[in-house]
Amino acid sequence: MKKLIPILAVSALLAACAQPQEFHVIPMPAQVTINQGSFCAKCANVSVDEKLDSLSRKAVARFVEALEIASGSKTKTGEGGFRFILNPNLAAEQYSIEINKEGAVVEASALNGFVYACETLKQMLPAAIYSGKPAPASCSWLLPYASILDQPRFGYRGVMLDCARHFWSVEETKKVLDVMTAYKMNRLHWHLTDDQGWRWESKNYPLLTSVGGWRAGTQVGKDKSLGQTDGIRYGGFYTQDELRDVVAYAAERGITVIPEIDLPGHMLAALAAYPNLGCKGGPYEVRQFWGISQDILCAGNEEIYEFLDKLFDELVDIFPSEYIHVGGDECFGGRKEREGLVPWDTCPKCQKLMKKLGIKPGKEARHYLQDYVTQRIQKMLADKGRKIIGWDEILEGNLAPGATVMGWRGTDGGEKAVAKGMTAIMSPNTYMYIDYYQSAEFDKEPVCIGSKVLPVEKVYSYEPLEGMPEGAEDLILGVQCNLWTEYVTTPENLEYMLLPRMCAAAEVGWVAAEAKDPARFDKSLDHAFEIFDAMGLNYCLDSRGKIGFDRVPARDSVELAKYLEEREKEKK
Ligand code: ACM
Ligand code: ZN
Numbered sequence: 001m002k003k004l005i006p007i008l009a010v011s012a013l014l015a016a017c018a019q020p021q022e023f024h025v026i027p028m029p030a031q032v033t034i035n036q037g038s039f040c041a042k043c044a045n046v047s048v049d050e051k052l053d054s055l056s057r058k059a060v061a062r063f064v065e066a067l068e069i070a071s072g073s074k075t076k077t078g079e080g081g082f083r084f085i086l087n088p089n090l091a092a093e094q095y096s097i098e099i100n101k102e103g104a105v106v107e108a109s110a111l112n113g114f115v116y117a118c119e120t121l122k123q124m125l126p127a128a129i130y131s132g133k134p135a136p137a138s139c140s141w142l143l144p145y146a147s148i149l150d151q152p153r154f155g156y157r158g159v160m161l162d163c164a165r166h167f168w169s170v171e172e173t174k175k176v177l178d179v180m181t182a183y184k185m186n187r188l189h190w191h192l193t194d195d196q197g198w199r200w201e202s203k204n205y206p207l208l209t210s211v212g213g214w215r216a217g218t219q220v221g222k223d224k225s226l227g228q229t230d231g232i233r234y235g236g237f238y239t240q241d242e243l244r245d246v247v248a249y250a251a252e253r254g255i256t257v258i259p260e261i262d263l264p265g266h267m268l269a270a271l272a273a274y275p276n277l278g279c280k281g282g283p284y285e286v287r288q289f290w291g292i293s294q295d296i297l298c299a300g301n302e303e304i305y306e307f308l309d310k311l312f313d314e315l316v317d318i319f320p321s322e323y324i325h326v327g328g329d330e331c332f333g334g335r336k337e338r339e340g341l342v343p344w345d346t347c348p349k350c351q352k353l354m355k356k357l358g359i360k361p362g363k364e365a366r367h368y369l370q371d372y373v374t375q376r377i378q379k380m381l382a383d384k385g386r387k388i389i390g391w392d393e394i395l396e397g398n399l400a401p402g403a404t405v406m407g408w409r410g411t412d413g414g415e416k417a418v419a420k421g422m423t424a425i426m427s428p429n430t431y432m433y434i435d436y437y438q439s440a441e442f443d444k445e446p447v448c449i450g451s452k453v454l455p456v457e458k459v460y461s462y463e464p465l466e467g468m469p470e471g472a473e474d475l476i477l478g479v480q481c482n483l484w485t486e487y488v489t490t491p492e493n494l495e496y497m498l499l500p501r502m503c504a505a506a507e508v509g510w511v512a513a514e515a516k517d518p519a520r521f522d523k524s525l526d527h528a529f530e531i532f533d534a535m536g537l538n539y540c541l542d543s544r545g546k547i548g549f550d551r552v553p554a555r556d557s558v559e560l561a562k563y564l565e566e567r568e569k570e571k572k
Pocket of ligand 2: 278279297298299300301343344347348349350
């Protein structure tokens with residue numbers, strides 16, 4: 001892809017314009033020149049090239065509708081004004097905007113380019129355009145004369161959403177997709193299954209949701225050794241119609257949904273439904289505590305491959321994504337358990353298979369067996385026309401050539417993958433785990449996992465190619481921020497964890513390394529906060545000295561009561 005040189009001639013020229021005063025688009029476009037003068041978007045003419053495909057037309061229509069509602073005025077058809085033109089010479093995610101006295105000419109070659117052009121225009125207009133309501137009369141609808149040519153640095157810009165630990169409605173998931181669209185993210189990695197819940201309907205295996213979709217209670221507090229749960233049945237799942245609805249909603253916004261079936265570990269909810277698939281045969285129950293179960297799919301049992309084959313038939317029919325995520329992380333329990341024996345080490349079926357495969361006994365044996373499972377699943381999915389992504393544990397044992405590695409244990413996993421010539425997506429926990437605290441003032445934040453702090457500035461500071469071997473730029477597909485939800489219990493809490501850190505991840509994925517500018521980004525966040533307000537989204541204000549616990553009354557019920565009681569005592 002051709003590298004664009006950023007031309008950020010913004011601030012000097014803007015000073016000359018009366019209105020609008022600032023260019024605060026996130027992620028910052030690759031080339032921007034702002035000129036003197038402005039064009040009024042209110043009541044403007046709009047014309048759309050007949051050659052645009054139906055989804056691109058829909059994207060333009062959404063922009064026009066938002067503008068009309070917020071500005072309180074209808075657009076008209078006719079010459080000049082906004083013109084949306086197909087330009088096949090541009091790359092799929094590239095777009096250009098030329099604003100001058102004639103109006104605003106938008107060019108792109110495909111849906112994503114048109115979506116991104118519209119989002120750039122929306123961010124250049126008052127934040128009220130995101131509200132779906134009429135804006136105050138004082139809002140200015142002037143767009144500065146400008147030349148913008150933009151395209152992303154990386155093709156993969158993802159958000160991972162965990163709906164297994166806590167379940168998010170279709171409506172809330174669409175809100176996440178909306179804010180992803182606003183910041184030009186293009187992959188939703190949907191973590192649909194885990195020890196604590198199975199969240200997608202299988203017609204072949206209905207017990208996965210009727211049994212595996214529900215847990216008898218949920219861990220109370222952060223210390224699982226206390227063995228406390230709230231005793232409240234918790235769960236939920238998406239029907240196949242709902243899954244298709246989310247996939248279609250995302251596709252209209254240029255977002256691919258990549259489903260994850262985490263295997264062979266993180267499978268306790270499935271084992272609770274179908275105990276014959278585990279080494280011990282059960283009984284199993286959907287996990288009520290956080291952390292990882294040692295009970296995993298029995299690699300030596302042929303039935304698991306038949307089960308997965310049928311399951312993937314259903315999955316690929318729902319999700320058109322080129323990639324299916326097959327998990328592969330933390331197969332052998334938590335750190336302590338990994339030192340001792342795990343079911344695969346003693347299960348007669350797994351041991352028989354290891355012997356047959358010539359895997360020598362020892363500490364590494366289970367990794368080679370996991371690798372056998374991964375490669376078999378990879379072949380199964382290749383036969384269905386799909387490629388696999390796996391967490392960086394798939395690098396242990398033999399390699400699964402052709403697989404894409406999702407690096408998460410620091411940057412090491414991605415580095416190792418690239419060194420071996422494999423493609424990688426970078427989601428290192430050191431920069432991209434947005435389930436960590438956002439500020440060091442833990443008592444002013446909602447409860448988060450562990451005790452690590454990952455403020456928005458740290459996310460922003462991530463450089464995916466740093467420390468990478470030569471040639472990495474061709475193998476790093478992109479970046480992703482991961483939102484695990486063990487301690488995230490309500491939509492307000494979810495949005496708070498996501499925002500504004502997702503915006504920083506969006507810049508890491510979009511903007512050339514040399515064009516990143518923490519001060520400019522921080523300033524632009526003021527407008528992002530207005531957009532979040534207009535969209536009705538919660539967010540963290542730590543970067544403005546207000547953390548915002550009061551905005552997130554989202555601790556679990558028992559902890560919240562204890563916390564408030566203690567706060568009252570302190571006041572007295
Ligand atoms: C992971 O965070 N277990 C991929
Ligand atoms: Zn077994």
